[in-house]
Amino acid sequence: MTPLQKPHLDYRLTLGIVAMEGRGFEYPSDSFVAENDKIYVTNKSRDYGERGVRVTILDMDSEYFGTFGHYGVSEGQLISPAGITGDGNGNLYVTDDYANMISQFDLEGNFIQRWGTGGSNLGELNGPSGIAVGIDSYIYVSDTKNHRIQIFTLSGDIVSAIGSQGEEEGNFHLPWGVDVGSDGKVSVADWGNNRIQRFDSNGEHVETISAVGTSKSQLNHPSSIVVDSRGNRYIADWGNETVKVLNSSSELIQEMKGQATLSKWASAFLETNKEEGLSRENANLDNLSALEDTEDPHTVSAHIEKLFWSPVSVKLQKENLLLVTESNRHRIQVYEIK
Amino acid sequence: MEKIEDEKLELLSHLIRRAGFGATRRELEDYGKYSYEDVVETLVTPKETNWMGDYLVRRFDGEASGMINAPGSARRWIYRMMSSDTPLKEKMTLFWHGIFATGVPKVINGRVLSDQIEMFRDHGLGRFDDLLLRLAKDPAMIVWLDNQENHKNSINENWGRELLELFSMGVGNYSEDDIKECAKAFTGWTIGNTEYMMVRSKRDSDWPYGRIAYHFEYLPNDHDDQTKEFLGHQGNFNGEDIIKVICNRETTAKFIARHLYHFFVADEVPVPSWNEVAPRDEEAIDELVKAYFDTDHNIAGMLSYLFNSDFFKSKNARYKKVKGPAEFAVGLLKLSREFEIPDRDMIPRYRQIGWMGQELNNPPSVEGWHEGQEWVNTGSLIERINFASELLGNQENAGIKELIDTVEEAITENSTPEQIVDECLTQLGFLKLSSNSKTAVADFANGVEENRAKISGVIRLIGSTREFQMA
Numbered sequence: 001m002t003p004l005q006k007p008h009l010d011y012r013l014t015l016g017i018v019a020m021e022g023r024g025f026e027y028p029s030d031s032f033v034a035e036n037d038k039i040y041v042t043n044k045s046r047d048y049g050e051r052g053v054r055v056t057i058l059d060m061d062s063e064y065f066g067t068f069g070h071y072g073v074s075e076g077q078l079i080s081p082a083g084i085t086g087d088g089n090g091n092l093y094v095t096d097d098y099a100n101m102i103s104q105f106d107l108e109g110n111f112i113q114r115w116g117t118g119g120s121n122l123g124e125l126n127g128p129s130g131i132a133v134g135i136d137s138y139i140y141v142s143d144t145k146n147h148r149i150q151i152f153t154l155s156g157d158i159v160s161a162i163g164s165q166g167e168e169e170g171n172f173h174l175p176w177g178v179d180v181g182s183d184g185k186v187s188v189a190d191w192g193n194n195r196i197q198r199f200d201s202n203g204e205h206v207e208t209i210s211a212v213g214t215s216k217s218q219l220n221h222p223s224s225i226v227v228d229s230r231g232n233r234y235i236a237d238w239g240n241e242t243v244k245v246l247n248s249s250s251e252l253i254q255e256m257k258g259q260a261t262l263s264k265w266a267s268a269f270l271e272t273n274k275e276e277g278l279s280r281e282n283a284n285l286d287n288l289s290a291l292e293d294t295e296d297p298h299t300v301s302a303h304i305e306k307l308f309w310s311p312v313s314v315k316l317q318k319e320n321l322l323l324v325t326e327s328n329r330h331r332i333q334v335y336e337i338k
Numbered sequence: 339m340e341k342i343e344d345e346k347l348e349l350l351s352h353l354i355r356r357a358g359f360g361a362t363r364r365e366l367e368d369y370g371k372y373s374y375e376d377v378v379e380t381l382v383t384p385k386e387t388n389w390m391g392d393y394l395v396r397r398f399d400g401e402a403s404g405m406i407n408a409p410g411s412a413r414r415w416i417y418r419m420m421s422s423d424t425p426l427k428e429k430m431t432l433f434w435h436g437i438f439a440t441g442v443p444k445v446i447n448g449r450v451l452s453d454q455i456e457m458f459r460d461h462g463l464g465r466f467d468d469l470l471l472r473l474a475k476d477p478a479m480i481v482w483l484d485n486q487e488n489h490k491n492s493i494n495e496n497w498g499r500e501l502l503e504l505f506s507m508g509v510g511n512y513s514e515d516d517i518k519e520c521a522k523a524f525t526g527w528t529i530g531n532t533e534y535m536m537v538r539s540k541r542d543s544d545w546p547y548g549r550i551a552y553h554f555e556y557l558p559n560d561h562d563d564q565t566k567e568f569l570g571h572q573g574n575f576n577g578e579d580i581i582k583v584i585c586n587r588e589t590t591a592k593f594i595a596r597h598l599y600h601f602f603v604a605d606e607v608p609v610p611s612w613n614e615v616a617p618r619d620e621e622a623i624d625e626l627v628k629a630y631f632d633t634d635h636n637i638a639g640m641l642s643y644l645f646n647s648d649f650f651k652s653k654n655a656r657y658k659k660v661k662g663p664a665e666f667a668v669g670l671l672k673l674s675r676e677f678e679i680p681d682r683d684m685i686p687r688y689r690q691i692g693w694m695g696q697e698l699n700n701p702p703s704v705e706g707w708h709e710g711q712e713w714v715n716t717g718s719l720i721e722r723i724n725f726a727s728e729l730l731g732n733q734e735n736a737g738i739k740e741l742i743d744t745v746e747e748a749i750t751e752n753s754t755p756e757q758i759v760d761e762c763l764t765q766l767g768f769l770k771l772s773s774n775s776k777t778a779v780a781d782f783a784n785g786v787e788e789n790r791a792k793i794s795g796v797i798r799l800i801g802s803t804r805e806f807q808m809a
Contacts, residue, residue: 017546018406027400046401047409047685080682098682127679145679174679176397191397192390221393239393266546276537276545283534290530290553298396298403302449302551309548310396310403328404329547 006253007232009245009322009335015039015062017265018330021051023064024265025330028056030130032084032092033317036107038065040092041325041332042081045071053078055094055109060317060334062264068109069094076111078103083131083142083177083313087154093139095128102128102141102156115156120146123158130189130224134180136201142188147172149188162186162203167193170205177224177236177313187233189222196225196235209233212244213252219244224313226322228337234322236311241297243311243324243335258301258308258324260333301328308333342370344768349374351768352656353645355809356602357381358425359669362741363765378645382463382638384424391421398680405448406544408441408699413688415455415698416664417680420671430462430637431455432664433601435698438473438505439706440482442699446539447478449551451699454478463638466594466630467585470506474577477529477552483704486528486536488521490562495521500704502584510613511589512569519566523575526561529554585635588627595626598640603650604658605710622649657770657808660713663694665809666722670801673766674729675737694721714807726801733794741765745793755783762796775803 017024027044034040038059045052053071055078058064069078080098087093091112092105101116102125116125130142138159139152147165149172152158163172173192180186184201195210196219211218220239227233231248245254262270270277285305294300301309310328317323322335347366354361354369358381361369369377395417396403401410402417419428435458445451454476461469473479474497480486483497498521502512529535529552537543538550566575571583584590596617600606603622607615617623625647626640633639644650661669667690671677677684691698695718701707714722733739745761753761759780763769771779779799786792800806 018544018548027404029400044400046406047682174397221397223397238397260547262546269545273541273543273545276534276541276543279534279537283531285531285550287530287553290555299453299551302549303553305547305550310400327400330404331547 006247007228007230007245008338009254009256010338011256011259011261012321012334012336013060014260014263014266014331014333015058015060015323016041016263016331017269020046020049021054022067023056023058025056025332026052027327028312028325028330028332029081029327030083030313031315031323031325031332032086033315033321033323034086034092034107035088035090037317038107039323039332040084040086042069042078042084042094044080044082044327053081055081055084055092055105057109060321066109068105069103073099075114076103076105082127082129085131085133085139087133087137091154093131093133095131095141097127097129097144100125100128102131102139102152113156115152122161123150123152125150130175130177132178132180134186134201135182135184140178140180140186142175142178144174144176147174149175149178149186160203162199163188169208170197170199172197176222176238179224179226181227181231182229183231185227187225187227189225189236191221191223191238194219194221194239196222196233207250209235209246209250212246212250213255223311226314226316228316228319234314234316236314236324238311239297241301241308241311243308243314243322256308256335258306258311258326258333260306260329260331263331266331305329342367346370346374348768348770349651350377352651353377353381354425354767355669356650356659357429357641357645359419359429359665359672361767362673362737363767364744366767375646378642381426381645382642384427384463387423389422391418395680399682399684401448402680404548405452406549407446407448408451409448409685409688411448411452411455412698413680413684414452416668416671416688416691417677417684419664419668420677426641427459427463428668429665431458432662433597434458434462434469436601436662436701436706436709437597438479439701439704440476440478440699441701444539445478445481446542447549447552448699449549450478450481453551455699463641464636466590466635466637467581469637470501470581470585471578473505474501474524474527474581475554477554480527480529480554481536481539481552485524486532488525488527490525490560493518493521493525493562497521497524501580504609504704506584506593507587507589508593508609508612511587515567516569519568519575520580522562522564522566523568523580524577526557526559527554527577528557528560591627591630591635592623594637595623595630595640598626598637598644599623600709602641602644603655605660608708608710608712609705619649622647657805659809660710661807661809662707662709662713663691663696663718663722664698666807667691667694667725670726670729673737673741674732674735676729676732676735678736690721690725694718694725719807722807723802726806727798730801731794731798733790738794738797741797742790742793745797746789749789749793755780758783758792759796759800762793762800766797766800769800769805771800771803771805775805779803 054067055069082097100118103114104112127145177189198207223238224236313325402414488494629643
């Protein structure tokens with residue numbers, strides 16, 4: 001029997017800086033690495049403000065290529081961008097969980113079309129968040145507040161839907177991230193039910209992942225999952241502020257808490273703002289002993305900057321790199337898959 | 339099912355308006371299955387619940403999770419108040435925020451402000467000594483009152499002064515020397531990474547990766563370990579010793595008793611006048627002081643006494659307190675269920691509460707807000723009525739739809755406008771209107787033909803009455 005392949009992830013670098021507009025992120029909700037190797041990051045902004053909502057374009061070397069999809073209700077504008085994906089043919093698709101629409105852009109950020117109507121009937125949307133394009137060239141949308149996954153053609157015609165509200169197998173409660181693997185299997189972060197559910201290409205339930213590791217620790221409101229071609233699963237365990245790596249048999253093989261360092265943009269800021277940079281050098285930002293009274297991971301991550309804080313999305317770049325987008329830290333931690 | 343007496347439900351309605359944010363008839367009937375005393379006991383000793391709301395608000399309102407600024411902290415708190423099943427815990431959090439008023443102009447970090455609110459929630463019903471000690475170590479308070487600048491060789495009296503004046507005993511019960519000695523005892527009580535955090539705060543910097551929460555740090559080398567004299571006691575006092583002395587004094591018990599009376603029973607004059615104006619019910623204050631010492635300084639013990647007292651239960655005490663803006667708004671948000679899942683429309687709701695005069699996490703000064711009649715002026719009253727009208731008038735809100743359905747089922751085609759108004763008041767939680775207010779609402783009902791429109795209009799109009807502004 002061939003032993004299961006066990007990937008091991010090593011921290012590589014951090015991308016981003018908090019910024020209310022332009023170069024940087026503010027409450028990023030998702031990221032996507034397109035075929036041009038550029039990274040597209042959706043930002044919800046602080047208070048959905050007019051400046052902060054945008055899609056930021058950069059690459060792995062932190063080169064900045066501008067923004068698009070700014071705040072507004074007109075074509076090409078977004079109110080609350082929640083998820084982003086691409087079809088590998090020069091098109092990006094962005095969900096807007098307030099406008100209940102999906103907008104299509106090219107890789108330069110030029111608007112192409114949009115669709116979507118608020119409601120609960122088949123084809124209507126209520127708070128769409130996670131989005132993925134399958135090998136069948138259909139778009140899979142996590143229709144969050146309708147508690148289902150809806151499947152559309154690339155031009156927005158409804159194909160079918162998976163699931164309904166509930167706790168049973170095949171039901172969802174406020175689903176978030178969605179991924180379609182190279183085998184056509186659909187993986188859903190069933191956020192409110194504290195589990196991942198997987199379905200075959202016909203929408204039949206094939207697996208539930210809820211407790212992992214030898215201690216069978218419960219997933220806590222997972223936000224995102226991505227599955228590589230070997231079947232390894234990478235899960236953003238949002239409520240536990242960790243990223244978990246499972247093999248194709250769903251055995252836990254690595255759990256990461258985050259180890260961010262200064263990004264190029266962050267370093268440039270601290271070099272320019274010397275008073276802040278110098279005082280930061282003198283600070284101990286890893287002082288876990290001050291947090292002995294709390295086990296709440298959300299609180300710990302609020303204090304220790306390098307740790308994941310609200311990891312909302314895991315995405316792959318050519319199966320070599322894993323990108324972890326952290327909403328509350330306005331950055332992306334990148335891990336190398338070995 | 340045995341019918342619960344209306345009188346008991348009216349008393350419970352009074353209790354939940356004061357100890358919570360109000361309750362509908364259905365909710366009151368659930369409370370009514372238990373004795374009044376048991377309901378009080380449940381309120382003052384709340385059990386931890388598996389509350390999903392914190393996850394919901396963090397997911398659907400990013401700033402309520404990352405809390406770069408105060409509005410994120412406030413929105414998280416507002417959502418908690420409107421959806422919590424431990425209402426007194428939330429009410430006490432609001433109570434302590436009004437007394438230990440800490441705000442964003444100096445604590446430029448929403449997360450740190452939120453941590454203080456969480457501390458009030460977790461410990462606001464416990465021993466006052468414990469709460470005061472946690473307050474002294476609370477990073478938001480340390481920064482708010484500059485204790486990070488209170489050094490062994492150069493004291494800063496700000497925290498020491500307010501601890502005595504505004505947080506425990508009140509003016510006239512200590513000397514200027516006591517303030518200095520108190521300040522000395524708290525030297526070395528600071529926050530970790532002081533320099534970096536203060537540089538960021540001064541620059542309002544959230545770079546590079548958002549705010550970092552503060553933590554308490556004690557620096558023994560910066561602590562004055564000389565002998566101190568404080569309120570007639572002598573010793574090598576540290577902060578803990580000072581708090582113990584304060585909490586054993588009758589003046590402290592009286593100060594807390596008057597605050598509890600002011601917040602839960604009847605409006606008092608503003609705190610700065612307490613040194614000159616006697617309490618409106620000295621006997622009640624004396625009884626609460628006794629409860630303070632009888633229960634070993636336990637706030638839940640004092641509240642248990644208060645809610646079971648005749649001075650609280652009296653019909654003369656009802657509808658005598660002006661609801662604070664947050665209390666008023668949260669009651670309506672809870673009733674209407676506008677945000678069963680939080681969304682971006684909570685942002686304008688939060689702002690409206692500020693326009694009514696109470697921007698949470700941003701009190702006007704360390705004195706907090708002047709409460710009672712001062713909550714209401716021409717501008718704030720319009721804001722309050724508009725807010726109530728928007729929420730009560732929106733039939734898409736699940737709570738309002740349910741109310742209208744229930745009233746519609748209860749009335750007949752022969753029901754008079756007065757009977758419809760009475761039914762609405764009952765379903766809203768056994769509310770009472772003066773005859774003038776009731777006549778005005780009934781006159782409106784008389785002029786509307788269609789039943790649901792009539793009921794909806796009556797509920798909306800009740801929200802604009804004088805009595806609806808009162809708890």
